[in-house]
Amino acid sequence: MKTFYATEQKRHDPKAFLSSGAAQPNPEQPERVERLLAGARAAGSSIERPANYGLSPIAAVHSPEYLEFLENIYTRWQRIEGASAEVIPNIHPIARNGSYPASAVGQAGYHMADTACPISAETFDSACWSAWSAVAATESVLAGQSAAYALCRPPGHHAFSDVAGGFCFINNSAVAAQHLLKSARRVAVLDVDLHHGNGTQGIFYNRADVLTVSLHADPVRFYPFFWGHADERGEGPGLGYNFNLPLPRKSGDAAFLAALDTAISRIRSFAPDALVVALGLDAFEGDPFGGLSVSTAGFARIASAIAKLGLPSVIVQEGGYLCDALGDNLTSFLTGFGETAR
Numbered sequence: 001m002k003t004f005y006a007t008e009q010k011r012h013d014p015k016a017f018l019s020s021g022a023a024q025p026n027p028e029q030p031e032r033v034e035r036l037l038a039g040a041r042a043a044g045s046s047i048e049r050p051a052n053y054g055l056s057p058i059a060a061v062h063s064p065e066y067l068e069f070l071e072n073i074y075t076r077w078q079r080i081e082g083a084s085a086e087v088i089p090n091i092h093p094i095a096r097n098g099s100y101p102a103s104a105v106g107q108a109g110y111h112m113a114d115t116a117c118p119i120s121a122e123t124f125d126s127a128c129w130s131a132w133s134a135v136a137a138t139e140s141v142l143a144g145q146s147a148a149y150a151l152c153r154p155p156g157h158h159a160f161s162d163v164a165g166g167f168c169f170i171n172n173s174a175v176a177a178q179h180l181l182k183s184a185r186r187v188a189v190l191d192v193d194l195h196h197g198n199g200t201q202g203i204f205y206n207r208a209d210v211l212t213v214s215l216h217a218d219p220v221r222f223y224p225f226f227w228g229h230a231d232e233r234g235e236g237p238g239l240g241y242n243f244n245l246p247l248p249r250k251s252g253d254a255a256f257l258a259a260l261d262t263a264i265s266r267i268r269s270f271a272p273d274a275l276v277v278a279l280g281l282d283a284f285e286g287d288p289f290g291g292l293s294v295s296t297a298g299f300a301r302i303a304s305a306i307a308k309l310g311l312p313s314v315i316v317q318e319g320g321y322l323c324d325a326l327g328d329n330l331t332s333f334l335t336g337f338g339e340t341a342r
């Protein structure tokens with residue numbers, strides 16, 4: 001299976017992060033890329049650079065107002081006397097149906113869900129290349145490959161159509177799903193990250209042509225808190241096309257695989273033409289976020305169960321943070337997927 005990645009994706013190097021209000025180093029480090037590249041190579045994958053596909057595949061799932069904000073906010077922020085080095089919001093609208101502010105501070109609050117997605121000079125460009133890696137992997141699958149892996153970093157699944165959040169700016173999985181619809185009639189997105197894929201859910205919440213399914217730690221006591229509950233089923237024409245499977249923390253391989261069976265059965269009933277796997281590796285037992293206690297060998301079993309669907313698949317990197325086994329977990333997933341899909 002091919003891997004798609006561009007070196008520009010490493011330039012985004014966020015510093016700020018608050019954990020329970022306390023300043024901590026930001027866990028979404030460029031070093032993740034090196035571990036993931038090593039993991040992909042160990043699985044026998046060749047690394048290819050994506051083309052620059054321009055804004056059009058990104059603008060297919062993000063609003064023009066938001067993309068203009070992402071591109072220009074850093075420069076505007078630097079003109080504010082005494083402002084922080086990175087763009088970090090300090091005020092949010094309670095509801096987002098009021099006026100759109102003209103000020104940089106107001107717009108930061110409007111377009112950023114939390115403080116975990118600081119924007120620097122390099123962020124927009126890095127995020128575009130990350131999305132283009134997803135587009136390149138999708139193009140490879142549209143051209144007939146059974147699967148491709150997009151090493152997307154920064155990740156994407158917490159980004160809504162016009163909101164950044166949780167280390168995410170452009171929703172790479174949503175970009176891939178929308179791009180697959182060039183030839184597919186129906187696409188499923190299966191999110192196996194530790195955290196609920198709230199941005200992806202939000203982007204497709206009113207639609208019946210993209211089924212969104214997410215397995216994750218129960219948000220009743222875990223990020224992203226306000227989304228990811230089992231009763232969120234979609235809206236309007238999308239009612240019944242969103243499926244959340246919250247799991248207790250530390251539930252382990254067996255519980256994860258049992259929930260995955262339920263997810264896969266829902267995907268089979270939807271009968272999609274193609275699949276996007278939002279691959280977070282932070283469900284791992286040794287991940288700094290505490291995880292769902294999935295083992296390294298467990299990722300191969302998860303991959304194998306997904307590959308048995310037999311669908312053309314774009315695998316998009318989401319979370320998974322610095323720990324000794326990060327690369328091994330990717331190797332385990334890609335190997336498990338490749339062996340079953342073969």
Ligand SMILES: [Zn+2]
Binds near residue numbers: 193194195282319320
């Ligand atoms: Zn995550």
